[in-house]
Amino acid sequence: MDSSIPSETAESTQSTGDEAFQLLSDETRLAVLQVLWESHDPANETPMRFAELRQRIGVEDPGRLNYHLNKLTGYFVRRTEDGYELRDSGKRIVRMLLSGTAIDDPEIEPVAVDISCWYCGGKPEWSYRDGWRYLECTDCDARCVDTFSPGVISKNEFPPSGLRNRTPNEINEADRIWGTHRRASVIDGVCPECASDMPVTAVDICDDHHPDWNEYQFCEGCRSLFWMLVSHVCEGCKYRWRMPTLFYPSRQPAVTAFYYEHGIEFDLATYEQRALLLDFEEELLSEDPLRIGISIPLKDEALRVTYDERMEVVDVNRRGRIH
Incomplete structure (x- = not known):
């Protein structure tokens, strides 16, 4: 047809x-x-x-x-x-x-919040403008994508109604929880906006990935700090979400259990554990069919989760870590 x-x-x-x-x-x-x-x-x-x-x-x-x-x-x-x-x-x-999405246009100047930058460990500031929440590190100029200004380590849509009667730290926590559930819904293929199917539409892999990890600056080729990026587009309302493949293991019970066995109550939803993503190791196992391996190293072991082109798990393998 x-x-x-x-x-x-x-x-x-x-x-x-x-x-x-x-x-x-x-x-x-x-x-x-x-x-x-x-x-x-x-x-x-x-x-x-x-x-x-x-x-x-x-x-x-x-x-x-x-x-x-x-x-x-x-x-x-x-x-x-x-x-x-x-x-x-x-x-x-x-x-x-x-929610204020259609009627309000509040703006909040940068204010310190009680979390650490997952890139350098410095102190971020929280601000709000044009319907977006920003976290900007005051100690580094990390730039994971070219659409972020230097120092912006996180940027997320957040409805103005979430600002009411909350301190900046309370708003930041509410935003963390709200964003985590929305991201989980996308990973599971359900649109957080309208509940329609939201399949993977593209897995973009940079052919010559060379970010500056010392300064946490994006690769000039793909304009991202991350090697592999996954796009989901809703079939109902056309809502689009793009994120690194490194987020996907957070939805796997085997990963949570692996961390727990090593004495870590794993919750990637928390900002303090966001830095764990930087320890994950990606592998392009094959291009046709597409197979992506993401390994989580802990002490002398590593858990590898293998994904297909739809970012569905096809294998989970636990082995001694190769040094």
């Missing part, structure tokens, strides 16, 4: 998406979502009667409100015998707006 011709499913998805965007372009429909959300009690979900909804919104013409409700029903609103309530899709729309 010609891949340039949209499939029936793709056309249907596009059509549904167009209709959903059009629904949200009307102020009355947005008001319906807002009022139903404000009356929503998760512990006691009670639909709202038509008359009360009309009064709360301030629409005098019942026919006009009924017209807009009919448009929303099936997408974001559910009609029951007792009245109207939000569908889960409607709740997600309101939550997105409440």
